[in-house]
Amino acid sequence: MVTTEKLNLLAPGHRACPGCGAAIALRQILRVVGRETIVVSATGCVETFTSPYGQSAWEVPWMHSLFENSAAVASGVEAALEAKGEKANVVIISGDGGTFDIGMGAMSGMFERKHNITYICYDNEAYMNTGVQRSSATPYAATTTTSPAGKNSYGKMEFKKDVPAIALAHDVEYVATTSIAYPQDLMNKVKKAIGIKGPKYIQIHTPCCIGWGFDSSQTIAMGKLAAETGLVPLFEVEKGKQMVVRKIKNTKPIQEYLNKQNRFRHLAKEDKEKIMEKLQEICNDNVKRFGISE
């Protein structure tokens, strides 16, 4: 670990916002995947802030093509390596929009064809690159620029899509959720994934200070709270083995998480108690379903 700790394959000077959760995820991922890696990314914040022409921050080979095809492009990369008898980790790093929504078909195809690829979704819970629009990863009741609160609306009216379950339904080799707030957990999971042959899916919770509305010094704290309330369960499922869940000693009330973010501010203002209760219910359900409590 001592030698890899020093490895930084994301050059400084990229254009991420201060306090960007996705940038933290990148550094943690690259630290464990190492140099023998080819990364494919979808259009989104990561693509935009790392790749300006002539100023790429990537010190591993990296390919971006479009918003909705990173899983297919990576399938081609992997096929080419196989055809040539070469070896490298093929890792996708794409956003929740590029994964949950527009890239779902390509990802499903990649899983089904059993490519030897680690698909990592950095989940900041909205289309941040285009100005914080709703995605199907946006949590229930959060406001975004396309799911604003109003007379007739309390923000996003639908629940977050369960993509890890969708990955599991494809019978992939490994599925995990993790968070930048738990770097060791994140790195262990990425490391485990790249060591397994076949398709793998990792979903990383990456708070976004601009999109969620919190101070840029609080990114990690926000990630921690998301896990501690039970809203974002952290688990892993290795094929053929039992699910392993990260336990939380004393889960915190969802209120604590909501109060700190502008995207949920409307819930405090008006009489939205039912909505709050619903959010708490989601957390309670997670705690029960995943056995989060110690």
Added chain:
Amino acid sequence: MSRTAVMEGSFAVAEAVKACRPEVIAAYPISPQTHIIEELSKYVADNELSSKYVRADSEFSAASIVYGSSGTGARSYTASSSQGLLLMTEVLYAMAGTRLPVVLTGVNRTVSAPITIQPDHQDTMALRDTGVIQIYVENIQEAYATHIQAFKLAEDHDILLPVMVCMDGWILTHTFEPVKIEEQELVDKFLPPFVPKYRLDPKNPLTYGSYGDDEVPEFRYMMHFAMEKAKTKIQLIAEEYKEIFGDYFGGLTEAYKCEDAEIILVAMGSVIGTIKETIDQLRSEGKKVGVLKVRTYRPFPAEEIFEIVKNAKIVAVIDKSISVGQGGQLATDIKAALINKKTPPLVYSCIAGMGGREVNINTVKYIINKSENSLITNQVPDIDYIEIKRQYLE
């Protein structure tokens, strides 16, 4: 030794692709492209071809897969038609912009709506601005040879653009003709393994698909410049092919009996055969008619076309597609090639053969007859919809 066999057009294309030894093939089925990709899967299943064959989940993914494999330095191939080609559109722009030398077959079929599997050029015409080189072939033998030439062209370090071989669905893919299949050793000599100029490789980490804040005009210009260079390259490659295999299939255009022609028809694809046949008949009656086949549509050989048609009195252009609200795409480009020239011939734009409507000898004769009338009255209709069922228009 080469061998000549009577075979279906699709199988001839599959033979050609096999001989080029693509390292990665990705495809998704759609009529009338299916027989090509089925035959290729059979080769792989029978171990006659060692390609990695990826059965994609859509044409969008198929194009994306060969995007990734080409970027990783593998010779890559795909094929599609109609809706499938349209679904690839976004990827094709990116592929050309990223300068990835993928070869694909555009098996021509019209696009919905109305839905039908009949052939015309509406699908590939929609892709003419992508930066993908487009070569339209007339017959099965030419389809065979052009695929082999296409890889050499795409992979040339001065070009590095995707190349699409456009062939009329059904008319060329599902009919049988004698085809000369070349010896593998000679194909290997003509087309050595792909040597990428750049590729994804951990030993030399490069960034593909950068965010371009202030580079767009330059990148587009460089693509255009590569297209210009392709005009010479296509001819050189055709000549090299002839040297090795003994047959020549034309470079950018082919002029048939155009030298002294007063009326020159211009068209692309399989309809050229029918037009040649008609020209022969009319020539025996003493009519000064000829046909110009546009083989390479992108890059568009405007200068060469002008040189061929400059002494004609009228040029009748047959488009098997329409830019709705404007007219025939080929006719528009032909007009552009003639503008600013002294005493250019008249241009008569005919829309024919859309949705598989037959273009036979009588159709061609009708067009020539109308061209003759135009010369007498010195009036050309802006656009003429050939053999349209007028009752629908009332």
